[in-house]
Amino acid sequence: MSDNGTVDKIKGTVKETAGxxxxxxxxxxxxxxxxxxxKVKEAAEDVKDTAExxxxxIKEKFNK
Structure with missing residues (x-):
């Protein structure tokens, strides 16, 4: 999970509630x-983690 994504979500919730x-x-x-x-930042981070x-x-299988 992305810390920046979490911060943005919290900040957004505060702004939305204040609004x-x-x-x-x-x-x-x-x-x-x-x-x-x-949410987009968190999703992108999840995709990156999965791809890595x-x-x-794959590298481990080719190195056997």
């Missing part, structure tokens, strides 16, 4: 965007 409480639609939208960016694992497995 709801203050009835600030722009702030709420920014919060939703930040949460989405955080597959590459490592």
């Amino acid at each position: 709801d409480v203050t009835d600030d639609k722009k702030l709420k939208a920014k919060g939703i965007l930040d949460k989405t960016v955080g 694992g597959v590459a490592k497995d």
